[in-house]
Amino acid sequence: AQSVAQPEDQVNVAEGNPLTVKCTYSVSGNPYLFWYVQYPNRGLQFLLKYITGDNLVKGSYGFEAEFNKSQTSFHLKKPSALVSDSALYFCAVDQGGKLIFGQGTELSVKP
Amino acid sequence: KAGVTQTPRYLIKTRGQQVTLSCSPISGHRSVSWYQQTPGQGLQFLFEYFSETQRNKGNFPGRFSGRQFSNSRSEMNVSTLELGDSALYLCASTRTGMESTDTQYFGPGTRLTVL
Numbered sequence: 001a002q003s004v005a006q007p008e009d010q011v012n013v014a015e016g017n018p019l020t021v022k023c024t025y026s027v028s029g030n031p032y033l034f035w036y037v038q039y040p041n042r043g044l045q046f047l048l049k050y051i052t053g054d055n056l057v058k059g060s061y062g063f064e065a066e067f068n069k070s071q072t073s074f075h076l077k078k079p080s081a082l083v084s085d086s087a088l089y090f091c092a093v094d095q096g097g098k099l100i101f102g103q104g105t106e107l108s109v110k111p
Numbered sequence: 112k113a114g115v116t117q118t119p120r121y122l123i124k125t126r127g128q129q130v131t132l133s134c135s136p137i138s139g140h141r142s143v144s145w146y147q148q149t150p151g152q153g154l155q156f157l158f159e160y161f162s163e164t165q166r167n168k169g170n171f172p173g174r175f176s177g178r179q180f181s182n183s184r185s186e187m188n189v190s191t192l193e194l195g196d197s198a199l200y201l202c203a204s205t206r207t208g209m210e211s212t213d214t215q216y217f218g219p220g221t222r223l224t225v226l
Contacts, residue, residue, distance in 0.1 A: 032212055043115075043201055043217040051212045090154065098144065098167055099203075099215060101154040 002027045002095040006102035013081045013109050021076040021105045023091030032094040033074045035065055039087045050074060081109045112138055115204050115218035123224045129190040132221045136183050136204030143185040144215060145177060148199040160185050161207070197225045
């Protein structure tokens, strides 16, 4: 079965600093990986996905993710964090059309 | 293009009652999936519908059911509500859902509270 893990429940970053939200995966076959963000009392917003090709995937709001096959990781990154980036972030893997989510990482960006 | 819409946004029910939640997918999307989000269990897949047929199902009891209409709108029903059913129920749509590369776009969710 496919699975993803987000090893950090919370990440704290100062505004303007780079941020990384970690995700590792365990899949058989080709991994189709996704990142979503959730703001309070809102649904999930799609940020980016990795299907195949370039290991660096660019997404919405300045976010990007690096796919690393040898380390089975798909970390979310942003060069300069904004206070408005504070939210709950989910990594997910597609398993036959259904998404398997990690437990989520709370990102807090302080001014 | 309008996004995924869900109604109602908030619901309060008592144990033993039943509830129906509604989801309208993005125009042109034919696959609708439902997820349950709770603090303890996180995000869990309930089921997926395509062309009015349930195509995929998660590990939830039979009290959880759904259906899809010819216009791709979907409803999910929970009968004999339990306290543990309190959750945010999210609906997501994709064009076909037949490709693992398809992106699922989520609605704002329905917050169900069972008293």
